[in-house]
Amino acid sequence: MKKGITIGMDLGDKKNLVCILDKTGKVITEEGIANNRKAVTKFFKRYCGAVVAMETGTHSGWVSRIAETEGLEALVGNARKLRMIWQSRQKSDTRDAVMLARIARMDPELLCPICHRGEQVQVDLEIIKARDLLVGERTKMINHVRGVVKSMGERLPTTSAASFGNKAKIPEALNAALNPMLEMIRELTKKIRGYDLMIKEQAASKYPETKRLCQVGGVGPLTALAYVLTLEKPERFAKSRMAGAYLGLVPRLDQSGQIDKQLRITKHGDVYLRRLLVGSAHYILGPFGPDCDLRNFGLKLMQRGGKNAKKRAVVAVARKLAVLLHALWRSGQQYEPKRSQKAAA
Secondary structure, three states, X not given: OOOOOEEEEEOOOOEEEEEEEOOOOOEEEEEEEEOOHHHHHHHHHOOOOOEEEEEOOOOHHHHHXXXXXXXXXXXXXXXXXXXXXXOOOOOOHHHHHHHHHHHHHHOHHHHOOEOOOOHHHHHHHHHHHHHHHHHHHHHHHHHHHHHHHHHOOOOOXXXXXXXXXXXXXXXXXXXXXXXXXXXXXXXXXXXXXXXXXXXXXXXXHOOOOHHHHOOOOOOOHHHHHHHHHHHOOHHHOXXXXXXXXXXXXXXXXXXEOOEEOOOOEOOOOOHHHHHHHHHHHHHHHOOOOOOOHHHHHHHHHHHOOOOOXXXXXXXXXXXXXXXXXXHHHHHOOOOOOOHHHHHHO
């Protein structure tokens, strides 16, 4: 056991630089180890019981999991909050490792440590991200085809992205240029449908709690599964309101004396999940949205008028939706669309 030992590890793509401090804060050794599972596991076996600090990055997830498996306490610092490291005028990999070790030894909270997802959850989440990547590429291709046809003085009819590859009628002069792209769009649509089926199967078999979240109008299996996989555990928040702040849907705070500025939302947390929640909020406030407390809340905000009334209402509904989903997930209760209206009555 190496209790009292603190390790700072600067993760690189091919090589990791390590600084090891003893109980008194004296540097024992500085060394480099290869950035692969075998070398990292062999190194951690020598320091069971020690504390290891690293920054968030591509490799921090699997490295921290190996450290915890080998009996070390892994601290993964938020790289965006460690200004003293990335703004240093004498920055180097060795100095970064030393700084991480000293911060972890003095006060681990200064690292603003984060908690990585489990390996299986990360694997399942990659399915959702892969689908999003294909959807983005299909959208770019569709926009390109429409733009090219428009430049020839014609227009393609309005249609959904899923049926665009079959319904688009290309001018004969553009067949050679655009037909291969239409074939690719049709192929991407098939792959996206395959991912949709995979997501539904995973939600039903591995994550049954998503069924409870899908009770809310505008929330489908994709949004529910992305929410569960991103937050991973409902117990991570003591209050459901913290979910809105975690996903960056609360306004920034800048107070000093009598000054209290009205700022935009923080946009922290997972960008993709925030986009899904905003999309659900658009549906709730749209013409086909269900009659519920969320919709009535958003419509009241829109009625206040102003230049950005609708945008603010959508963001506010997305924030309330994030809080509602967490409350349903944690409590296990049935969703009541008009709960506040019944209480008022």
